[in-house]
Amino acid sequence: MSQPGGSRLWLIGGTRESAELARAIANRQLPCLITVTTPAAQSLYPDSAFLEVRVGRLGEATIGSFLQQAQVSHILDASHPFASAISALAIAAAERWQLPYLRYQRPELAPPQSPQVVLTSLESLLSSDLLSQQRVLLTLGYRWLHQFQPWHGQSQLYARILPSPEALAAAIAAGFTAKTLIALRPPLSLELEKALWQQWQITTVVTKASGKAGGEDIKRQLAEQLRVRLILIERPAVNYPQQTSNIAIALRFCQNPTPHI
Template sequence: MKVFLLGGTKDSINLIKHIKENYTSYILTTTTTEYGSKLAKEGGSDDTIARPLLKEEIIEILKEKKFDILIDATHPFAEHITQTSTSIAKELKIPYIRFERPTINFENIGTKNILPVNTFDDAGKLIEKKFKTGNVLHFAGANTMEHITKYVSVERFYPRILKVPSSIEKCEKLGIDKNHIIPMTGAASCEENIELIEKYNASVMITKESGEIGGIIDKIDAANKKDISVIMIQRPVIKELEKKDVITNLDEFDIKIKKILNKNS
C-alpha cells in the first residue's frame, strides 16, 4: 500500500506508526516545516517533503509514483489544504481519508470563561474592546499572530510558538520582543499554563478549538483556576469535505482502509 500523507500534526505521527505496525506500506509524508518532517521520519515515514506543496505538485507526485491512497491528517484549522486535497482526490479518483481529531466534549469542563469567536480577527477586536488591561497569551500558532496584533499592542502580546526560524522571523516582522516569545515543546500541562498566566500577568488567553490532543482542556482548566478568559476560535466548516470520508480514530481508520484495500484487490 503506497500512502501519500498530508501531515504535520501529532495525529499524523500516530497514524504513521499505526500503519507501519499493521500494514505492508510505503509512506510519503508532506509537512510545511523541517521540524514536522523530522517527527514524521522518527515516526516511521519512509520519505518526507518538508515544504508547502502547490496543488499541481501534489497531483504530479500522486500520478508519477502511483499512490494507492491520499490521507489528509493536517490540523483542523488547515482549511485550505483540506479543500485542496478533497479536490485532488475527486479529480484523480484516488481513495481519500480525512483523519480529523474529535471536537471537545464540554460536558465536564467549566465553560464560564470561554468566549467563542469564528475568526482571529474577531478575537483581536474582542480583546481591543473588552480586555484593555493585562497581557495576552497567544496559544494559537505563529501564523495567526498578525490578526491579533492589528488590534492589540505587541507590548501586551505573548505568543507561545515553536522556536524555528520561520516563526521567529514572523515575530521580528511584527515587532514582538524576543523576551515575549514563549518556546513551545509540545502541549503544556495545566500547571505549566497556570505558571505562564501568573508570570506574564495575563488577563486573556487565545486558543483554537483544536481538540484534546492539542491541550485545550489543560488551557481551559488553567484559565478557570486563575479566573481569566479564554477566547476560543471555532473550527472552520469545510463544505467540500464529505462526511463519509472523515474518520476520528484508528479503529475507524482500520475499517475504512480495509474496505479500500478489498475494493482494489
C-alpha cells in the same frame, strides 16, 4: 496529464495523531508517503523502509504531478484541524482523479463553560474590544501574529510559538520581543502552563479549538482555576466527504480504501 495512479498511501501529516498512524502503517508494512510543511515536523515520524517523509507546500499547480510521481492510490488526511487549505486541495484532487479520501478528524471537546468565549473566526475577535487593556497570551501559531500588530498599543501582548527560526522571525516581524515571546512545542503540562500564565500575569488567553492533542483541555481547566478569560477560535468549516475520529477505522482505510466507511 495522465491519470494519477499507484499503490501508495498519501498521509497528510504534521500532527501527533498522524505520527501515531504512521507507526501503525509502518508496522503493517504499507507503503506510505507523508507530507509535512516544516523540517521540524519530520522528527515526529519513525525511520522505516515503508515510510517516506517530504517537506514542502503543495498547491493547485503542483498537486497533479505530485500525485502521479508519488504513485498515490488513496489519501488519509490527518492534518491539523486549522490546516483547511491542504484539506480543501486534497478533497478537490481526490474528486478530480477519483482517489479514495478519508479525513481523520481530531475529536472536539464539549462546549466550554464561562468565562470562556467561543468565536467563529479571528476576524470577529480583532473587530471586537475583547483584547482592550488586557494582558493577552496568544497561542495561535506564528502565522496569525501579524494580524495583532495594531493591538500592541492597546493591550500587553505575549505569544507562545514553536521553537523554529521561521516562527521566531515571524513573531519579531509582528512586533513581539524577547520579553514577550516563549518558544515551546505543545502540548504543555498544566503546571508549566500555569507557571507561564502567572509569570506574565495573563488575564486573557487566545487559542484555537484544536482539541486535547493541542492542549485545549489543559487551557480550559487552567482558565477556570485562575479565572482567566479563554477565547477559543472555532475550527474552520470544511465539507469532508468522509471523516472519522477513530484510529482503527483510519487504519482499515489505509489497508482497504473502500469508497465508504
